[in-house]
Amino acid sequence: MDELRRIDAALARLREGSYGYCRICGDNIADDWLDQRPASPFCKSCAL
Numbered sequence: 001m002d003e004l005r006r007i008d009a010a011l012a013r014l015r016e017g018s019y020g021y022c023r024i025c026g027d028n029i030a031d032d033w034l035d036q037r038p039a040s041p042f043c044k045s046c047a048l
């Protein structure tokens with residue numbers, strides 16, 4: 001359920017064009033981090 005909401009939010013950001021950018025610091029999220037968790041709204045340093 002939680003995962004579904006995250007994927008939904010990721011799709012919404014994809015539509016807005018903000019997908020791939022951290023919601024905390026606004027930085028580009030690293031590709032390898034996105035590969036591991038494509039629905040993550042945070043970059044590696046903010047998520048940890």
Ligand SMILES: [Zn+2]
Pocket residue numbers: 022023024025026027042043044045046047
């Ligand atoms: Zn960040």
